[in-house]
Amino acid sequence: MRAPRDGARGVPDATVARLPVYLRVLTGLGERGVATVSSEELALAAGVGSATLRKDLSHLGSYGVRGVGYEVARLVQHVGRCLGLAEEWRVVIVGIGSLGRALANYSGFAPLGTRVVALVDSDPAVVGERVAGLEVLPSSSTARVVGELGVRIAVLAVPAGAAQAACDAVVAAGITSVLSFAPVELQVPAGVELRSVDLSTELGILAFRERRRAATAGELPGELAGSAPRTGSSAGGAR
Amino acid sequence: MRAPRDGARGVPDATVARLPVYLRVLTGLGERGVATVSSEELALAAGVGSATLRKDLSHLGSYGVRGVGYEVARLVQHVGRCLGLAEEWRVVIVGIGSLGRALANYSGFAPLGTRVVALVDSDPAVVGERVAGLEVLPSSSTARVVGELGVRIAVLAVPAGAAQAACDAVVAAGITSVLSFAPVELQVPAGVELRSVDLSTELGILAFRERRRAATAGELPGELAGSAPRTGSSAGGAR
DNA sequence: GATTGTGAATTACTTCACAGCA
DNA sequence: TGCTGTGAAGTAATTCACAATC
Structure with a gap:
C-alpha cells in the first residue's frame, strides 16, 4: 500500500x-x-x-x-x-549536532521563503545553548513550538537511530512536511510529505556510475552485462 | 545540447x-x-x-x-x-566551513565504501587545521592530492560564489564525479557526473506541496488551476 | 525573423498479472 | 503452495516539430 x-x-x-x-x-x-x-x-x-x-x-x-x-x-x-514565496514557511530544525548547526547557520533559506524559527534537541547538554541567534529548546516542547510559532516544515538532523522517533514526534505535533537528513527509510502516515536527503545514497549513485565507467573502459572485470560506451554528464536535484 | x-x-x-x-x-x-x-x-x-x-x-x-x-x-x-562496495571510493571534501566539517565528521560514509581521505580549503586561516583527523590542505594542492591519493569523488561544500571555480579545479585535477552542496547550477564538461544536493531546493518543493494542499483545502485563494484533493506521502533520495 | 506554447511521437518508468519454479 | 522474475499494459516525462504570435 x-x-x-x-x-x-x-x-x-x-x-x-x-x-x-x-x-x-x-x-x-x-x-x-x-x-x-x-x-x-x-x-x-x-x-x-x-x-x-x-x-x-x-x-x-x-x-x-x-x-x-x-x-x-x-x-x-x-x-x-x-512556490509560495509570498508566504513565509517556518521551519524547525530537530537535532542540533554538527549538521544541525551547519543548517541553522546556512544562509540559503531566505531566497525560497523559508525561515528557521526554532531549534530542538533531546540532549540536555545542548538545550539552552544559543545557535544562530536561537535558543535550543528541549524535544518536549516540540508540539508547543509548532503550534505557537506556526511551523509548517520540520528538518530532521538527528542520528539514524533517533530519526523515526523524531519524525513521529513532529508528525504528532501536526507537521505535514518533513525533510530528513538521516540515513534511514522513515515511515510516515499518508498525507505527510517526506523528502529525504542522504549523503551516502548520493555517493553510492556516483560510485555506481564511476564503476560502470571503469568497467566499460576495460579496467575492471565487467560484472555487469551490457555494452554501454555511454558517458553523459547530468543529474541532480531531487529526483 | x-x-x-x-x-x-x-x-x-x-x-x-x-x-x-x-x-x-x-x-x-x-x-x-x-x-x-x-x-x-x-x-x-x-x-x-x-x-x-x-x-x-x-x-x-x-x-x-x-x-x-x-x-x-x-x-x-x-x-x-x-554499487562498488568491494572497492574503496576515495573522497576529497572541498570547503571546510561548517558544512564541510559536518560532512568530514559524518559517520555515514563507510557503509557504501566511500572514505574521506583529504580536505582542502582556500582560506589560509583554515589550512593546517586538523578536522576529523585530517589536516586541511590548501586549494593549490588539489591536483597533487587527487593524483597521489587516488581520489575519485569530490564533495563541494563551498559558498555559492566559489562553487563553479572549485568545480572547475577538481575537474581539471581529473575528478569525474562531483557532489555539490552549493545552491547554484554548476556547468561541467560532458563525461563528468554531477549531482547536486540543495537545501533550499528541497524546501521549495515541500513548500509548493504544502501550499497546494492549503489552496485545495480552501484556506488560500487558489492561484493554481486544478482541483486535486490528493494527499499522498512519498519521495526522496536523489531524484 | 524569432521565439513561445503545445499537440503528437517517443522514451522511460511503473504496475499488473501470471507463468515458472522451489 | 508461495513467491520470484518478467512480458505486456499502462502511465508519466521528455523531446520533436510546427503553428501561433509578437
Whole structure:
C-alpha cells in the first residue's frame, strides 16, 4: 500500500522539482541586470532542454512573449508566487549536532521563503545553548513550538537511530512536511510529505556510475552485462 | 545540447537511485539477524512497490528463490558489489566551513565504501587545521592530492560564489564525479557526473506541496488551476 | 525573423498479472 | 503452495516539430 502517484491535474512532480532551480537562475540573472531571457538561454543555465523548460513554464500558465522571450522580473515573480514565496514557511530544525548547526547557520533559506524559527534537541547538554541567534529548546516542547510559532516544515538532523522517533514526534505535533537528513527509510502516515536527503545514497549513485565507467573502459572485470560506451554528464536535484 | 539520457542497456537511472536504499535496509535486516526476506517486506521497508523492487533486482541478475524470498546476506553482497562496495571510493571534501566539517565528521560514509581521505580549503586561516583527523590542505594542492591519493569523488561544500571555480579545479585535477552542496547550477564538461544536493531546493518543493494542499483545502485563494484533493506521502533520495 | 506554447511521437518508468519454479 | 522474475499494459516525462504570435 503505497502512495498513489498523483495524477490529479496540478503540476507534474518532475516540473515541481525543477521550479526552484529556475527561480534561482532567474534571480541570478535579475541581479546581474538581465531584462529578458530566451527559453534556450534559461534552459542552458538550468541544465535542462529548452523544450522541457517551456513545457514546465507552460504548466504555470506562462508569461512569455513569442519572438522575444521571458521578462526576467516578471517570471521571477510568477515562479516565486507558485512556490509560495509570498508566504513565509517556518521551519524547525530537530537535532542540533554538527549538521544541525551547519543548517541553522546556512544562509540559503531566505531566497525560497523559508525561515528557521526554532531549534530542538533531546540532549540536555545542548538545550539552552544559543545557535544562530536561537535558543535550543528541549524535544518536549516540540508540539508547543509548532503550534505557537506556526511551523509548517520540520528538518530532521538527528542520528539514524533517533530519526523515526523524531519524525513521529513532529508528525504528532501536526507537521505535514518533513525533510530528513538521516540515513534511514522513515515511515510516515499518508498525507505527510517526506523528502529525504542522504549523503551516502548520493555517493553510492556516483560510485555506481564511476564503476560502470571503469568497467566499460576495460579496467575492471565487467560484472555487469551490457555494452554501454555511454558517458553523459547530468543529474541532480531531487529526483 | 544536453546529456542524451542514456538508453545503452545498463541499469535504469531510477533503479540505480534506489539501490543504495535497498542496501541500507538489507544491511539493517542482516544486523537484526533476519535471514530471508520477501520482496513484499523489503519493498515496504524501502518505501517502494514490490513489483518495482523485483524488477530493480532483476536488472542486477537477481538472486532470489521462488516461493521463498531473498537470502539477506547473499543479497547484501550482491547489491553491494554492484554499487562498488568491494572497492574503496576515495573522497576529497572541498570547503571546510561548517558544512564541510559536518560532512568530514559524518559517520555515514563507510557503509557504501566511500572514505574521506583529504580536505582542502582556500582560506589560509583554515589550512593546517586538523578536522576529523585530517589536516586541511590548501586549494593549490588539489591536483597533487587527487593524483597521489587516488581520489575519485569530490564533495563541494563551498559558498555559492566559489562553487563553479572549485568545480572547475577538481575537474581539471581529473575528478569525474562531483557532489555539490552549493545552491547554484554548476556547468561541467560532458563525461563528468554531477549531482547536486540543495537545501533550499528541497524546501521549495515541500513548500509548493504544502501550499497546494492549503489552496485545495480552501484556506488560500487558489492561484493554481486544478482541483486535486490528493494527499499522498512519498519521495526522496536523489531524484 | 524569432521565439513561445503545445499537440503528437517517443522514451522511460511503473504496475499488473501470471507463468515458472522451489 | 508461495513467491520470484518478467512480458505486456499502462502511465508519466521528455523531446520533436510546427503553428501561433509578437
